[in-house]
Amino acid sequence: xxxxxxxxxxxxxxxxxxxxxxxxxxxxxxxxxxxxxxxxxxxxxxxxxxxxxxxxxxxxxxxxxxxxxxxxxxxxxxxxxxxxxxxxxxxxxxxxxxxxxxxxxxxxxxxxxxxxxxxxxxxxxxxxxxxxxxxxxxxxxxxxxxxxxxxxxxxxxxxxxxxxxxxxxxxxxxxxxxxxxxxxxxxxxxxxxxxxxxxxxxxxxxxxxxxxxxxxxxxxxxxxxxxxxxxxxxxxxxxxxxxxxxxxxxxxxxxxxxxxxxxxxxxxxxxxxxxxxxxxxxxxxxxxxx
Ligand SMILES: [Zn+2]
Numbered sequence: 001x002x003x004x005x006x007x008x009x010x011x012x013x014x015x016x017x018x019x020x021x022x023x024x025x026x027x028x029x030x031x032x033x034x035x036x037x038x039x040x041x042x043x044x045x046x047x048x049x050x051x052x053x054x055x056x057x058x059x060x061x062x063x064x065x066x067x068x069x070x071x072x073x074x075x076x077x078x079x080x081x082x083x084x085x086x087x088x089x090x091x092x093x094x095x096x097x098x099x100x101x102x103x104x105x106x107x108x109x110x111x112x113x114x115x116x117x118x119x120x121x122x123x124x125x126x127x128x129x130x131x132x133x134x135x136x137x138x139x140x141x142x143x144x145x146x147x148x149x150x151x152x153x154x155x156x157x158x159x160x161x162x163x164x165x166x167x168x169x170x171x172x173x174x175x176x177x178x179x180x181x182x183x184x185x186x187x188x189x190x191x192x193x194x195x196x197x198x199x200x201x202x203x204x205x206x207x208x209x210x211x212x213x214x215x216x217x218x219x220x221x222x223x224x225x226x227x228x229x230x231x232x233x234x235x236x237x238x239x240x241x242x243x244x245x246x247x248x249x250x251x252x253x254x255x256x257x258x259x260x261x262x263x264x265x266x267x268x269x270x271x272x273x274x275x276x277x278x279x280x281x282x283x284x285x286x287x288x289x290x
Contacts, residue, residue: 066288072280074273077262082280084289090194093133093256096274099244102188105161109195117142118153118203129158131195134230134254138198141229150218151203155250159192182246191234197253214249226252227260232270239269 071079085092090103091110097103111132116139119128130138145152159167165187171180184190191197199209200222207213214223214237223233231254237247255263255270263273284290 062288068287068289070280070283070287070289072259072262072273072276074262074266074268074276076267077265080258080262082277082284083256084284086290087277087281093196093254094259094277095194095196096270096277097189097191097194098271099185099189101274102186103193105188105193107193108160109158112158112195115139115142115154118151119157120153120155123156126158126160126163127156128154129195130154130198131158134196137229137231137254137257141226141231144229145218145221145225148221150221152218152222153201153203153205155199155201155209156192157198158195159190161187161190161193164188164190164193182244183248185245191251191253196255197234197251199248199250200252201250209248209250211247211249214247219249222252223249227264228257230254230257230260232260232263234270236269242269242271 070082072082073079083093085094087094087096089095090097090107095103109131112126112129113132113135114125114128115130115135142152164185168180168184168186171184174180185192187193192199201208201213202216202218206216207219213219226233231252233249234251234253235243235245235248237249240246253270259273263270266273281290
């Protein structure tokens, strides 16, 4: 019995060794199978992190490009910071409307409002309205003019396409199509439909919508000060062939103080400035700002 037991004892380490060896082989196999997978996971994680970082850099660059200031460079004038709007839309402050560039007759500005300035009281609410966005500038101009002894008055501001049609038909009936087209616009081609333009006279109605308004003190004050409030004389003398309209010393259009100043300095009409505006618009689009 003792002898058997001692033999058994003698065989025990061998079995343990075998189990240990098997265990070691198993662990080695596990290690061989798992380690590459762990390494692969680690590599993928690092790649994902790198891709994330690259995307963050890319998005930051895109965002910086989107916010990059774009300038309108009119000849002879300081660069003007381009407003971030699509100027081809009728509701843009820099929209250009003329005989070549019309707007949909269905367009009605969404923010029409009556300004707190002198106006022809016999005109409809519509025709006494302008876009709210220009009202502070218009009111400041009228108030400053008044402080200097010039009692300005709005003769006609916003006009819908159908009201423009009515005016145009009347002018055609009175003076024929060719002549009417020199001082009035087809529906869809009038700046009055944007709510950004207004015919300005004086309360006295001296030279009301007549060229001689230019020689009145009120007309002269307007001609030399309007641009400082963001308004341009839209149809100047000597530019009839470009604008397509007769000289209209009463018709003013809001474009903002910066662009109005640059136009004044460069001597360009808004029609002539259009290619420069278009170029800025293309850059804004390329930058993803619009
Ligand atoms: Zn007008």
